[in-house]
Amino acid sequence: MRVLAALSGGVDSAVAAARAVEAGHDVVGVHMALSRTRDQFRTGSRGCCSIEDAGDARRAADVLGIPYYVWDLSERFEETVVADFLAEYAAGRTPNPCVRCNEHIKFATLLDKALALGFDAVCTGHYARVVTRPDGSHELHRARDLAKDQSYVLAVMGPERLARSIFPLGDVASKDETRREAAARGLSVSAKPDSYDICFVADGDTQGFLRDRLGARPGEVVDTSGAVVGTHDGAYAYTVGQRRGLALGRPAPDGRPRYVLAVEPVHNRVVVGSADELVVDHVHADRAVWYDDAAASGAPREGALSVQVRAHGAPVPAALAHADAQRLSVALHEPLRGVAAGQSLVVYDGTRVVGQATVTSAERTPAPAGSAAGTRA
Template sequence: MRVLAALSGGVDSAVAAARAVDAGHDVVGVHMALSRSRAEHRSGSRGCCSIEDANDARRAADRLGIPYYVWDLSDEFHDTVVADFLSEYAAGRTPNPCVRCNEHIKFDTLLERGLALGFDAVCTGHYARIDVRADGGRELHRAADLAKDQSYVLAVMGPERLARAMFPLGATASKAEVRAEAVARGLGVSNKPDSYDICFVADGDTQGFLARELGERPGEILDETGAVVGAHSGAYAYTVGQRKGLRLPRPAADGAPRYVTGIDTTRNVVTVGPETLLSVRELVGDAEVWLAPDVPATEPTACEVQVRAHGAPVAATVKRDHGRVNVALTEPMRGVAAGQSLVIYRGSRVLGQATITR
């Protein structure tokens, strides 16, 4: 197959590309330039698309003996991932930009361009497995290394994109094994630190980024009775379940800590209350993406759901209804916010995904 290998400049994508070459594929490396300020340098594990990353990707491609290109996708990234991030926070929801990046950039824009150029598949360094059934159907599963599993952020890709995806690291036992393989192959990125946090917020100050982009919008913080207990400079800067950074002038009457329990950006109000108000037993999601046609779930179906990239799955009953997903949890889940990605599993297999609305 002709394979387009996405090279981020990190160790995972480099080893994934190397394995694709070993498998006999015709591999071409491409680095996605996503930042509009590529003259900046990396700061440890934060940021992306820096000069160092592009150079590291080029050196990896040279070592593997494959062609290498840089594709400027910064406009697409800004207009989809960054714009969605800002609009979701402005509406009082809590988005996951990694989910949107995989949906719109890595397995939409990149794949679309690759297919137009005659490539058969896109290869990435994600930690997830693709199992092929006897009937040829493809299933997305958790990675063998659960500590690195990225199936949660990949669930949004849909069956058509799944058919064109390759994840060579999915069955690898540990990240240490990947780094050791990089050393053996002479790849200079073997000790490069993993990236984390939001890639386009290089300093890690999400609230500062939102304030710069959305501006200050002073408002009130109310308790569960409706009494004013504090003030904020923008309701968008808060998320359900948040405890730190509330800066309330006085504690609750019983001295118990208070958490954000609601965000109303129309009224520009943040509501806080005791931890007990954070527990929910039902979830509703829309914009459903379903990866398991053999598990229709149009009737109540036992499964597990996960609402954070590295959160614990919770047993639940799920029912699909014309693009909407209704979830009844077997035990309460705490601090769930609208806008989060709801991923549905059966064991290690990803069944589908939706965006939480309430």
């Protein structure tokens, strides 16, 4: 196969490309330039896709003996991922930019361009597994190394794009194994630190980035009774479940910490309350992407499901309360705390991804008198 290997400049994508070459594919490397902001182009970048990373990607391609190109996708990245990030926060929701990058850039723009150029598939360094069924269709599964599993942020891609994707690191036992393999192959990125934080927020200050882009919008922080307990410079800078950085002038009557319960952009208001008020056991979501036709039709099913609402969150046992082509609702068997609109919700059957959708709301069913239940943060 002709394979386009996405080289981020990190160790994972370099080893993935090396494995694709070793498998006998005709591989070409490409680095995606996603920003024209010079502040991001610096030594020790906290995110990915900096000018430093482009150089590391080129050196990896040289070691592997494959052609290498840099594609400027910065305009598309700004129009989709960054614009969505700003719009979601402005609307009082909590987006996951890595999910949107996979949706709009890596498995839309990049893959579509690759197919137009005659490539058969795109190869990336994501930790996830693709399983081919007997009928030729494809399933997305968690990686062997659950600590590095990235199926959560990949689920948005959908089955058609999955069929054109290769994840050579899905069966790797650990990140240490990847680093050892990189060193053995002579790849200089073998000891390069992992990227973290939001790649387009150069200094890691998300609130500062939002303030610079959206402007200061002073407003009130109120408790559930409507009493003003503090002020803020922009409701968009807060997210449901947040505890730190509230700077409230009035303590809670019981002295316990306060958390953000809701962000109300229309009134430019942040509502705070107790941790107990964050607990939910039903989650509703839209913009569904399905890998299971039976689940999408709402057909009854046997067997346990689980859901995940954060990239590094633990899966929680759940049942599909409603499902159609566009929407889904889940009933959680174990309540969660601090589920925010805008988060990605992924449904699993064991290690297999059943579907993905974007959270619109969450609620708690009133507990019978005298009952008690544990929650996960």
